[in-house]
Amino acid sequence: MTAWTPSAQRLLTGSGPTRKEHEAIHGPLSMPPRTQLLDAVEAAGLVGRGGAGFPTARKMRTVAAGKNPVVLGNACEGEPASSKDVTLLTRHPHLVLDGLSVAAAAVGARELHLAVHAGSPALPALRAALAERSEPVTLHELPVRYTASEESALVAFVNTGTAKPLFTPPRPFEQGIGKRPTLVNNAETLAQLALIARRGPAWFREVGDREEPGTQLLTVDGTVVEVPTGSALKDVADLRDKQAVLVGGYFGTWLSAAQAREVALTHRDLRAAGGALGAGIVLTLPTGSCGVVETARVAAYLANENAGQCGPCFNGLPAIANAVRSLAVGPWDDATMTDLDRWLGVVPGRGACRHPDGAVRFVLSGLAVFADDVAGHRAGRPCAGAQAAPVLPVPSGAAA
Amino acid sequence: MNPIDCAAHGLCAELLPEWVSLDEWGYPAVDDQPLPAQLVKDAKRAAAACPTLALKLLHD
Numbered sequence A: 001m002t003a004w005t006p007s008a009q010r011l012l013t014g015s016g017p018t019r020k021e022h023e024a025i026h027g028p029l030s031m032p033p034r035t036q037l038l039d040a041v042e043a044a045g046l047v048g049r050g051g052a053g054f055p056t057a058r059k060m061r062t063v064a065a066g067k068n069p070v071v072l073g074n075a076c077e078g079e080p081a082s083s084k085d086v087t088l089l090t091r092h093p094h095l096v097l098d099g100l101s102v103a104a105a106a107v108g109a110r111e112l113h114l115a116v117h118a119g120s121p122a123l124p125a126l127r128a129a130l131a132e133r134s135e136p137v138t139l140h141e142l143p144v145r146y147t148a149s150e151e152s153a154l155v156a157f158v159n160t161g162t163a164k165p166l167f168t169p170p171r172p173f174e175q176g177i178g179k180r181p182t183l184v185n186n187a188e189t190l191a192q193l194a195l196i197a198r199r200g201p202a203w204f205r206e207v208g209d210r211e212e213p214g215t216q217l218l219t220v221d222g223t224v225v226e227v228p229t230g231s232a233l234k235d236v237a238d239l240r241d242k243q244a245v246l247v248g249g250y251f252g253t254w255l256s257a258a259q260a261r262e263v264a265l266t267h268r269d270l271r272a273a274g275g276a277l278g279a280g281i282v283l284t285l286p287t288g289s290c291g292v293v294e295t296a297r298v299a300a301y302l303a304n305e306n307a308g309q310c311g312p313c314f315n316g317l318p319a320i321a322n323a324v325r326s327l328a329v330g331p332w333d334d335a336t337m338t339d340l341d342r343w344l345g346v347v348p349g350r351g352a353c354r355h356p357d358g359a360v361r362f363v364l365s366g367l368a369v370f371a372d373d374v375a376g377h378r379a380g381r382p383c384a385g386a387q388a389a390p391v392l393p394v395p396s397g398a399a400a
Numbered sequence B: 001m002n003p004i005d006c007a008a009h010g011l012c013a014e015l016l017p018e019w020v021s022l023d024e025w026g027y028p029a030v031d032d033q034p035l036p037a038q039l040v041k042d043a044k045r046a047a048a049a050c051p052t053l054a055l056k057l058l059h060d
């Protein structure tokens, strides 16, 4: 492997599943006063690690201004190709739980919730860690569905037992659990908060990008690494013999190998390249594989994962997935491309949540990056890669 | 327009065709720009006619 991984071990320093090990690594947490905490998070410039890169302090201030707020940690990690949160929770559960307490202290919440996928491999470590602590954290086990970990779906699960996205506004930070303002943060965001509360904003900004500072966890072809934000993609992934790279998971975008060699891993840089950093997922596609086939398989998975609530989503995504499938493996007819173009235009922006928008973005980037392959298939030249082993993981039991 | 409550009855497109079009599955695409004044009356009728009350007018 020629890839050089810029080392910046903060969250993943050592292994500390017990409280004693945890405190030996990071020291005990003495909670700063509330206003000092909010100022520190703002000065640190922390942006959320759950996908959208939203400034954490801004969300906190809104929630803190409301009445009787609640905090909810999102440790579901619904992206099939991501394993950063489960790694963090298994190796350093106390860091995430410290962070949940820091978030609660910052907004003045006395009710703490943590959501994980049912059957998560992190559950034993998490339960053991909770047993060593006194905070009243309610643990929720969510059904394993892609849209179940969207924040309004989590809130709906706690309120009603059904994890389906809600029509917003009101957003959870306005009206969430028990109609109270609810701060939802990703597990890694919480762990970063635990370090900021201990070491302050100046330390936090010592590494990483100026506008999106600190370190970030990435899942690169299934391996979790911690790198400074703004690291070059070519330094964290092995791009030899690769034709394309998917960045940002299944709401992300394909980049050609040439684009991938140029891009830095910040939300800003990926947006400028027409993509999204998402939750830090990087998947490389070997030259022998077929990008259209890979895109079709994930499109089918995403279509199958819709929450069945909004017409444009539960009609549009399966139609799109079927069309992409015929671009990949036939049967080809000229109407397919016309239909697909139209559907990709009418579906985005019309669901209650952003699931259809993310799925459409993913498919559009595949059609752009693999345009030559689509043209080849259309001209009757199925590519050899169609028979290659699948690269992008979709959970078993999902549509093939 | 609440896409969860919408059940594709399509009355809104009948009563407010200038502002609402239906996609091929019968679900409305609504322009969320401010309504011109002369359409407000039709829009109120469309909202009231929706069997699932999925369509609502927002006051600026």
Ligand SMILES: Cc1cc2nc3c(=O)[nH]c(=O)nc-3n(C[C@H](O)[C@H](O)[C@H](O)COP(=O)(O)O)c2cc1C
Residues within 6 Å of the ligand: A047, A048, A049, A050, A051, A052, A053, A054, A056, A074, A075, A076, A077, A078, A079, A146, A147, A148, A149, A150, A151, A152, A184, A185, A186, A187, A189, A190, A353, A354, A355
């Ligand atoms: C369909 C869908 C699925 C999502 N799944 C997750 C998830 O598994 N974990 C997560 O942290 N955020 C997920 N999000 C984002 C959350 O809604 C929310 O923005 C995030 O937890 C906020 O955390 P942050 O501000 O710390 O990034 C998902 C969003 C969507 C639209």
Ligand code: SF4
Residues within 6 Å of the ligand: A147, A164, A165, A166, A305, A306, A307, A308, A309, A310, A311, A313, A314, A350, A351, A352, A353, A354, A355, A356, B003
């Ligand atoms: S847009 Fe799709 S996934 Fe989101 S709530 Fe509606 S049906 Fe469910």
